[in-house]
Amino acid sequence: MTNQYLEQANRNLLIIDEIVNDETAIDTPTDWYVGIDLGTADIQTVVIDGDGTPIAAFLDWADVVRDGVVVDYVGACRIVRDHLEKVQHKLGVQVEEAITSYPPGTDPRISINVVESAGIVVSHVIDEPSSVAALLHIENGAVVDVGGGTTGTAIIESGELVTSLDEPSGGRHVSLAIAGGMTVDLEQAEIQKRRSHEDPLVAAMAKPVIEKMSDIVAEHISDHQPGSIYLTGGGTLIAGFAEIFRKTFPELDVVELSRALYLTPLAIASYGLAIRDEE
Structure with a gap:
């Protein structure tokens, strides 16, 4: 690309x-x-x-x-x-x-x-x-889309989509972890999640869920060699998200965008x- x-x-x-x-x-x-x-x-x-x-x-x-x-x-x-x-x-x-x-x-x-x-x-x-993947004209890479409820991975090789997978783990699961850790309701947990960059405690509670997402993606790409991972979706905006993925995939280029x-x-x-x- x-x-x-x-x-x-x-x-x-x-x-x-x-x-x-x-x-x-x-x-x-x-x-x-x-x-x-x-x-x-x-x-x-x-x-x-x-x-x-x-x-x-x-x-x-x-x-x-x-x-x-x-x-x-x-x-x-x-x-x-x-x-x-x-x-x-x-x-x-x-x-x-x-x-x-x-x-x-x-x-x-x-x-x-x-x-x-x-x-x-x-x-x-x-x-x-x-x-x-189509927007970014990716030739060889994986798009990881973290929404509220799911983590989806699209793997592109030679400009063609070879597989697209999805698992039920997303931003909502982070909110549930925050709700439990802070003893607040889910609505308040959502608000806290959006200010995760301001509160290290919130980011720490989100970390295990993000690590699970990175494990999901590792399974998705296990039979492929994408070279780069492109992060998208509101879930990727949680503090520390990209860093956790870079630790999981040290050999890959983890790409963030300005307003995912x-x-x-x-x-x-x-x-x-x-x-x-x-x-």
Whole structure:
């Protein structure tokens, strides 16, 4: 992979961080693509223009998906509809289709049904780590996507996806460890997790769970030689995450991105560009 794709992704992630949940109207570009990510801890919608630059982004923290299964269908549908209404207001257009994703090993119809409940068509669906691999143009490497409920690994060799695996261990499991260690409820534990960089005690409680995630990834890549590991997903933002992975995989290049929380929805939307270029 050349650095240009990684650098461009980092720039676009910083743009998303600046515009997320900003409903200010903008001039609509000729081409634009909508990506919707149904995560365990949040639902995100990202819109990019024909050059791949983010022009709209909306995020709601939500406990509506568990391990790739929608446990609050009505709540998930409501958030997606709300995001699409905000996109339509911001861009001054009618959204008719979007791209979505799913955790490896789960039924993509789950995500498709939620998105299409908003009255639009899902034009394409791709598993989450594979969308990141496509965005970064990875030739040989592994994408590790740590969401709220799962850790997914996509292994790419010679530019082709050879396997995509998923295990039920993610940010929610870190929150459960924090809740138990601090004797607080799960909601408070989530808040504490997000400030793990400020509190060494929280980072210490998260460490065993992150080590388990690194063991999961080690098993995923045991029959392959990826060379590099690319970290994505909000779970990778926990203090010490990358350091633990570097200790587990000293022979590999562990790559972090600027705002990994937004990487998967950016990659989902950007998949529209890849499809366009193939046509």
